[in-house]
Amino acid sequence: MSFSESTSGTKSSEGTCQATLRDLLGVADLQLxxxxxxxxxxxxxxxxxxxxxxxxxxxxxxxxxxxxxxxxxxxxxxxxxxxxxxxxxxxxxxxxxxxxxxxxxxxxxxxxxxxxxxxxxxxxxxxVPFIRVAEYLSERRVAAEIQESRRAELLMSKLLAAVRGQVPVSGMVAIVAESLRGRVELIVDERVIATEGADRAAEGVLVTAAVEKRSTLTWSGAGVAPSLTLLGQLGRVIELARHERDVEEALKRERVGQLLLLVEDRLANPIALRPILYETGIDERRLVLSAWPDGAAALLSAHLVDSLIGEAPGIALAVTRTADPAYGAAQMLTLPCGYSSPVELVELPRAIAEARAALKLARRRGGAVGPDALTSLEGLLEQQPERRLSPFIDQILTPLITSDDRHGTRHVETLRTFLRLGGSLQDTAKEQYLHVNTVRHRLARIHLITGHDPLVFADRVALAIALWAYDRRQTGQNRAM
Known part of the structure; x- marks a missing residue:
């Protein structure tokens, strides 16, 4: 598949990552x-x-x-x-x-x-050192890029759900048009198959992605244009939906998915998969299990060659020879993916659980996440239900946030920096342009407010958990909006 792009007008997708002069003037710390x-x-x-x-x-x-x-x-x-x-x-x-x-x-x-x-x-x-201006612009760009990546992930998830729900092609084009705030057309053999969205402004931007030899997906609008890569990825999903009429293959994926779930729950012996693996050409002595968002199975079948794909309620699963195909597909399709360490067939239940846990972490990070990430504190926390971490937020962090809001202090920011820099007073003071004694004073206040001393290792871990859990809760609320 190839991509091509034509544009008109003055706006581009790069603009979403940039701050304006007004934004800089509004940052109190810069004092511009x-x-x-x-x-x-x-x-x-x-x-x-x-x-x-x-x-x-x-x-x-x-x-x-x-x-x-x-x-x-x-x-x-x-x-x-x-x-x-x-x-x-x-x-x-x-x-x-x-x-x-x-x-x-x-x-x-x-x-x-x-x-x-x-x-x-x-x-x-x-x-006011100029480097602070550069740091603000860099942080702004990174935050915008992360937000755009999450937006692309959400849109891909919607399309995959539409594929699974047998939504017509016109409905899928409408989903893209609404999410990208423009007019979207699917053209096959120079004939418009579907057109959805508002008419583009005269000075708008036109982006065209060639999805297959005879089909293209175009976006036009007066706002910020989507990237050519994203439009091409969306076009591939829509084209897949247009061609996906092979009932036998779909049923096979569902049977494989059901069998994998039974294996995970230890209600079926992994050996039951041996004939299918042999047919696919996967060595049962070394295989990797990857977990994907619901509805991704049909799309994975087109991109994971010589692999075993299963479609199960709420999740798609894939068995490959190594982790490389899963990693590459996650990058190409802009989908979160969790993959296991290489295992033998008899260890498949552990691999499925490992991949599921990694997928939870990948939904926050984006891209593909492997078993190495699960041995980190973040990986451990990601596997915990929200109710188990809520007391850390309510009893530790909420009083600190309330104090900052009431008194205009920045104790949460100082705590974040202190934890990120490994508990170094000197480095924290340097990054925040503070005297070391000021950092000590703020940490003492944090101890007084939360009951946890950042200078004590066990308390520092509890504070780190509270911050992590709070960030996860905020991310979940933003996605819900």
Whole structure:
């Protein structure tokens, strides 16, 4: 299968990952101030923060940067004019000038040059390192990419459920159109098979993915376009639904799925699978079991060659020679997958349980998760029911969150950093731009509020569990919304 793409307009999928100048101004910790510029330009997307003291940084700019400087080279009016002309000519989003190191005030010549070129000018006070701006933009991009990945996962899950529920192709195209907020068309042999969604705006974007030799899936709209890869993956599922009419194969997958569940519950002997494995060419002395979301079996049959696929209520299961095919399919299909360690056929019940536990963790992380992840604290916690972890949230973390909200403190943030950095006071202080004694004081307050001392290993583990359980609960609520 091949992909192709054609676009028009100015918006792209990259925009979803970018903060705007207005976003930066709204971050209290950055303390950035808007000095001059058309306020409409506050909506400019900021691709990155580039710190420089060169008079002409344009060779190192790609456009969309927030150019940060303390003005080491801006010692006379001509230098200010040249610098602003270079930054503006490189299509930077804005200029950020830091005072307190070399200049007590922003040079008037710089103000005039920015006004002349229409370049927005921001001010960073002394004590606010530019690296914090870059860190914020990086965190924002990563968070957006994770959110987009989860959105793609959710959409794929909806389509797989539609395949399982025998939803017509037009209904599946409608699901994609609604989720991607645009108009979607499935075209086969230059004939429109299904069209769903609102008409695209005149200045919208058009993305076309060639799914098979004679079929394409197109998206058009005035908003942010989906990536070509995602559209191609969705097209493959829809095409599969269009062609999936082989009742015998579907029944075989269901029989295999039922047998695997009986093996898992030890109501059937794994040896019962021996003839099917022999027919598939899988060595019973070494096999890997992978678990997938409900409805994925038909899709897996098209991508996991020489494997045994089972469709069971609420889950799809696959038996392969090694973990590599499952890992590759998870990346290609943007689906969560949990796979077991290699086992012999008689150990299949353990492998199924292992794969199920890994799938739970993969639903949070995305992609494929193997048995090595289950030996971590996160892997252990992922296997616990929510009711078992709720007391950690209610009795430990909730009082701390309430205290932060009431007093405007940041104890939860400090605790997160302290735990992530392995309980290092020095590293925590450095990352949070605090004195070590301030970190000690905050940890003492956390001890007082929660009854758990972050400096004691057993208490630190309890605090880590509370934070992890809280994050899982929040993720579950967001997905439910």
């Amino acid at each position: 101030q808007w000095i001059l510029g058309d306020h409409g330009k506050m909506e400019r997307a900021v691709r990155w923060a580039h710190t420089t003291e060169l008079l002409d940084p344009s060779p190192y700019l790609r456009g969309g940067e927030l150019v940060c400087t303390v003005g080491a080279s801006l010692t006379h009016p001509e230098a200010c004019c040249s610098f602003v002309a270079a930054v503006s000519g490189a299509n930077a989003a804005a200029l950020c000038f830091g005072t307190g190191d070399l200049h007590e005030d922003i040079p008037s010549a710089l103000l005039d040059a920015c006004q002349q070129h229409g370049l927005p000018l921001l001010h960073a006070p002394k004590g």
